[in-house]
């Protein structure tokens with residue numbers, strides 16, 4: 001996963017959801033058994049399918065650990081061999097202009113780390129995705145996306161580091177607070193430009209034409225106070241067969257987009273649930289909420305770095321040729337410390353996002369009133385997310401509720417709402 005995408009993912013901006021063929025749906029009413037209905041959906045997944053999805057998702061836990069350790073190893077390599085210090089010296093020889101030195105160092109740094117991380121990237125993003133039949137890209141197509149992502153980093157990351165190291169040097173005591181402001185500002189900037197300048201580099205976005213799908217979505221949007229006249233679709237099938245949709249951007253660039261896998265694989269009831277979920281993120285201001293929470297997490301991260309950086313540099317700074325926080329040669333150490341902080345914070349970041357996702361699920365049930373559609377979607381999503389984790393496992397690793405939790409919520413809602421409110425909708429008659 002690319003650096004830019006990772007940043008966006010951290011904020012939960014790729015809000016995934018899936019769906020599948022609608023089978024006979026039991027009507028709700030007197031004697032509707034929530035547990036039995038949940039179990040009925042869960043049993044639709046064969047033992048083979050479940051083993052496959054569990055293996056894929058649990059392998060992801062280990063990849064998080066290996067990725068973290070790999071990051072520490074790369075940082076140690078750059079610092080311990082003195083390479084980082086030499087790159088800084090080279091940049092200082094070429095120019096006396098500080099921001100330009102930072103940009104030159106960053107370019108070197110990106111090239112070297114991209115090469116060192118390449119084996120892990122190609123395994124995780126290409127071979128492993130094909131191994132589990134989730135990817136649709138050929139290797140050249142994948143390389144093309146990988147290169148575009150690298151190009152984006154080469155353009156955007158120097159801007160971040162020039163600003164960061166600017167405040168590091170100008171505010172010797174309060175750099176960690178100003179650093180948080182810069183970090184959060186950069187994140188907000190990324191979210192703002194992503195729908196307009198970044199996403200179109202990877203996929204084609206166009207207005208959704210089919211009135212049979214577009215109209216019900218626009219009606220739901222208007223019912224919930226969103227004035228839109230367009231819904232967008234994009235060719236996610238270029239990269240994978242995962243069903244998903246997302247809300248991205250903020251202020252003037254916010255848009256709701258659904259992917260073509262969703263259109264091709266799902267019934268209208270399921271599409272309505274997914275889009276109502278995305279509308280929920282929008283109406284509940286989740287992007288702003290996550291920006292605020294992530295800002296606080298970032299302040300904590302900079303606080304940790306402030307505590308740790310000077311201690312490490314006091315001990316090894318001389319042998320690594322790192323002069324202090326304002327020295328760009330310390331970037332690998334800065335990266336390693338942040339990687340450590342976010343590795344430890346994984347459960348808190350995931351839980352923050354997961355709570356919002358559950359809110360959006362509940363919003364969607366009220367707005368779309370298709371609990372069986374929601375359950376079908378949860379079933380499809382479990383192609384790549386373990387269906388039934390333990391509670392601690394869910395707390396640590398899940399940035400969305402598990403399939404089981406989502407189906408149970410949908411069936412509970414169905415038992416309590418549909419019989420009295422609207423007996424007709426309960427059978428999902430408008431699904432096809």
Ligand SMILES: [Zn+2]
Nearest residue numbers: 015016357360
């Ligand atoms: Zn979501």
